[in-house]
Amino acid sequence: MKGLEALAESMRPRQYTKNLLVFAALIFARRLSDPDAAIQSGLAFVFFCLLSSAVYLLNDILDAEEDRRHPDKCTRPIASGRLSPSTAALAALIFAAVGIAGSFWVSMGLGATAVAYVCLQLAYQLVFKYRVILDVFAIAGGFVLRAVAGAEAIDVVISEWLLICTLLLALFLGLAKRRGELTLLHDEAGAHRKTLERYSVPLLDQMISLVTASTLMSYCLYTISPRTVSELGSTRLMYTIPFVIYGLFRYLYLMHRHGQGGHPDKTLLTDKPLLLTVALYTLCAALIVYLAPNGV
Numbered sequence: 684m685k686g687l688e689a690l691a692e693s694m695r696p697r698q699y700t701k702n703l704l705v706f707a708a709l710i711f712a713r714r715l716s717d718p719d720a721a722i723q724s725g726l727a728f729v730f731f732c733l734l735s736s737a738v739y740l741l742n743d744i745l746d747a748e749e750d751r752r753h754p755d756k757c758t759r760p761i762a763s764g765r766l767s768p769s770t771a772a773l774a775a776l777i778f779a780a781v782g783i784a785g786s787f788w789v790s791m792g793l794g795a796t797a798v799a800y801v802c803l804q805l806a807y808q809l810v811f812k813y814r815v816i817l818d819v820f821a822i823a824g825g826f827v828l829r830a831v832a833g834a835e836a837i838d839v840v841i842s843e844w845l846l847i848c849t850l851l852l853a854l855f856l857g858l859a860k861r862r863g864e865l866t867l868l869h870d871e872a873g874a875h876r877k878t879l880e881r882y883s884v885p886l887l888d889q890m891i892s893l894v895t896a897s898t899l900m901s902y903c904l905y906t907i908s909p910r911t912v913s914e915l916g917s918t919r920l921m922y923t924i925p926f927v928i929y930g931l932f933r934y935l936y937l938m939h940r941h942g943q944g945g946h947p948d949k950t951l952l953t954d955k956p957l958l959l960t961v962a963l964y965t966l967c968a969a970l971i972v973y974l975a976p977n978g979v
Contacts (some may be wrong), residue, residue, distance in 0.1 A: 738804040826853035
């Protein structure tokens with residue numbers, strides 16, 4: 684029983700919130716009331732959760748030694764010895780196989796996206812996480828592929844602006860995570876992750892500022908782009924801009940004043956103002972999209 688609990692912990696179910704991005708296409712394509720599309724999106728979510736867990740298990744196997752020197756990660760099941768690497772490797776293979784096979788069962792496009800996601804994650808584990816800046820881009824790429832997966836699952840064309848916004852928001856969270864790690868570990872940062880030696884807090888702050896501004900501008904342009912206005916029949920989606928601004932500013936506040944940001948999933952799930960902002964944004968966007976005279 685303890686082994687199963689350790690395995691479940693290593694699967695990181697709290698991180699499954701990242702895979703909610705697969706539902707973006709379902710919502711913005713106005714297919715939420717379509718039972719078949721909803722089921723396909725739900726399956727895509729489940730299979731990407733399995734793929735994510737496979738990646739987390741692989742990460743913990745490869746990083747076990749470094750995790751033992753981290754004040755928080757040293758308690759992870761593999762690093763602490765509560766879960767054997769062989770058991771974790773077997774589970775990772777099973778999750779990856781089921782996730783990829785299931786994705787191809789839903790659609791060829793989703794299957795291809797699942798394979799691309801796994802390949803990117805493998806490349807990150809073996810190469811990109813040792814390369815400054817490219818490590819954050821690889822993480823952001825995983826978010827973009829999640830959004831693409833949602834579109835492939837229901838066979839719709841996703842907006843280029845939505846992909847750009849997803850990429851920039853993921854870069855924002857990735858850079859904030861690196862900043863959180865750097866401020867937590869201080870002089871020991873390089874011992875945990877070599878790339879952290881090449882970053883500095885001032886450099887990351889400049890990058891975060893640039894990405895924050897780019898994210899806001901891109902989302903604003905998306906809401907008033909000719910395609911969006913044509914599909915919605917109005918510029919009403921711009922009414923969601925204040926939620927995006929507040930959400931980003933709130934995250935920056937938590938990062939600078941409360942030392943958060945190193946664990947985006949924890950921050951997003953525990954901060955009530957952020958949770959409320961996400962809920963209000965989702966409700967407002969859904970009302971605007973589904974009350975539109977035309978389909979998206």
